[in-house]
Amino acid sequence: MPSNLHKALLTWYQHHKRKLPWRGESDAYRILLSEMLLQQTRVEQAIPYYQRFLQQFPNLETLAQASQEDVLKAWQGCGYYARARNLHKLAQQLVFAGQALPCSSVELLALPGIGPYTAAAVASMAFGEPVATVDGNVRRVLSRLFAWEKPSPKQVQETADTLMAQLVNRRGDRDTPGNWNQALMELGATVCTPKNPSCGACPVAPFCQGKNHPERYPAAQKRLQKSLEMVALVLQGPAGVHLELRQGPVLGGLWGVPMEEDPGALERLLARFGLDKAEPVGAVRHDFTHRKLNIQVYKAPYEAKENPRQRPLSRLDRKILKLVETKSLRLL
Ligand code: SF4
Structure with missing residues (x-):
């Protein structure tokens, strides 16, 4: 069965794969960039970032020589900025040591920001290493193919590895790891979709044990999304606004308005800037994957000089400044 499954899937992929700018790419840097983008960004949104980023930083060397601020500016609006910081850091680490991107998944794994999935993707696509990539699409396709109710990460990885090993033993010209x-992920992205999978048009339907009830697999897991109450203080004067360099894993390295978590957030912010009061402007909501932010926005006059157009700002901060702009001065 697996041999026929491989054949059916690879033939389908050959004829039905979407045209994407990184498809068929063998340059490891370009593959790495596309994989870093796709970690948390949808394909349609990632394409313009991929193209613009490569125009500005066409290779590891140009990226290594750029300032972090320029790299973050190129990533601005794409979210999860740790990806851009890590890409920049690994480019500097390799280029300053006179090295290229390593060709094995084990060595790639040792670089900043590269996890098992990205290491396997780059090693298999750029260097032909027979390692399986397991993302959400692959997990869903395998759990339906084998009718697993609740696949454990170990079960999925072991099965993907077994299928990969069988593929390597019967490898032909087009059957590269x-x-x-990519074929397995493409099937999950376009045919075996989370909702309403197109089983009637699926190339591996004859092998699929879950095709009669695909919605059962994998069993839904509850995602906990923590809600945080925050206060943002927009300090503005005739010459600009006050911006600070953010810290932390999500928005670290980007600039933004002062913000604190409640309770007592407004009091702490006022004390920090020696102010007595601030004027309420409105509320902004912003969702990260595991966090939902409810932000009360205040503004106060202040001698501030930053021009928000000249700093890499997060989407969240642009939302906050946009709200203030619509209610008062032009800031963006
Ligand atoms: S037959 Fe349906 S459930 Fe099975 S792999 Fe294909 S699309 Fe997914």
């Missing part, structure tokens, strides 16, 4: 990995 990169193609197999």
